[in-house]
Amino acid sequence: MTPLVIWRFSDGKAGHDNQSRGLIDAISRLRMVEAVETQPLASRSAVVAGWRGAPAWRALPEPNLLVGAGHRTHLSLLAARRRRGGKAVVLMRPSLPLRWFDLCLIPEHDSPPLRPDVLTTRGALNRIRPSDALEAERGLLLIGGPSAHFGWDDATLYHQIAEVLAATPAIRWTLTTSRRTPPGFLAGLTLQSEVRLSVVPVAETGPDWLPAQLARAGQAWVTADSVSMVYEALTAGAAVGVWEVPVKKPNRIGRGLERLAAQGWITPYRDWRRGERLTRPFGAFNEAERCARLIVERWFA
Missing domain, CATH: 3.40.50.2000 (Glycogen Phosphorylase B;)
Known part of the structure; x- marks a missing residue:
């Protein structure tokens, strides 16, 4: 052919x-x-x-x-x-x-x-491709940064990360940043001493690092500004939670995340705190x- x-x-x-x-x-x-x-x-x-x-x-x-x-x-x-x-x-x-x-x-x-x-x-x-090798005891924490639509608050995000780690004692987490993550974010992350948390700054990752991690992570938490990583995690088949970051004003990215939540694809942090569990995508998500x-x-x- x-x-x-x-x-x-x-x-x-x-x-x-x-x-x-x-x-x-x-x-x-x-x-x-x-x-x-x-x-x-x-x-x-x-x-x-x-x-x-x-x-x-x-x-x-x-x-x-x-x-x-x-x-x-x-x-x-x-x-x-x-x-x-x-x-x-x-x-x-x-x-x-x-x-x-x-x-x-x-x-x-x-x-x-x-x-x-x-x-x-x-x-x-x-x-990203759908994975058949996801491990329930592995998770990813994907950190973005301020953007045209979203602001940033280190202290609030530290608190959200700590709550997720405390509620998931059986999961080994890997945290990575993005090019937009404020330089001081990792310096203020006191949880780096947590034995179940590995921190890999974006500068230490290559182009194939994230796909390899998503191929194994059964859960992923993503900051709301990082919508592309939300879709990548969904494509891999992970159960996806979305952390809150300050919103500058109502925007199309936020509305898109609200639509995903209403359809059951993702779990917003506020819903998770009320007892809603993260669940894997209910169907194929491979656009x-x-x-x-x-x-x-x-x-x-």
Whole structure:
């Protein structure tokens, strides 16, 4: 079978790469794939390339599919399709008209319209795969940091972490941070002496560290600002709790978490304190796989 040639436009942002790679990885499990990575052109260069082509693209194989996440990739996706062909798939809501792309994969918290060229996703896609090796006695504590939508309060989070550790004496926990975690957070975490808690700062992790941990952790607690890690933990199949952090103002990320809680996918900290137990996802939560199947069935069956 001739492989599908997929051009992946990368803007260099880890979160965007995680989404586009997750989709291509999922497609590669359904069809033979030849993936080519290329950088998006500057806006003016992309417009010109749509008419004249781009030197960087001339040596690349003819694409069947063009994939990109992030605003910087949009014009290059369209220019490459015009000059070299293929179907243009954009992840997340684009800054350009939806009808310009062959398919838009848009998270439901962005309120996508009902259109044949739009596929609504539960959160952002990722590279995590459902695990059949989860261990009930292993858990992950995933710490984010302040963002555009959320503030931060070390003392309140320390208290929430301490309560979870005290209530789960049979679980060995691993805590890790993110690039947004305030520098002083770990210094103030007095629980580091707890024998059931291992602390691994983000600087000591590699790209495969978190997927390996999620493949084994039966439970995961995540700060509410780190919505991408919530979806990754759900995809792995862990029982997921969400810690509270200050909200700057009502926002789409918070509404998305509220929807997940109402549907029974996650357990907010306030509900856990009232006695609600963390439970594993009641069904498959693998959005990359679902989107990959739709793409293959629509264009390459």
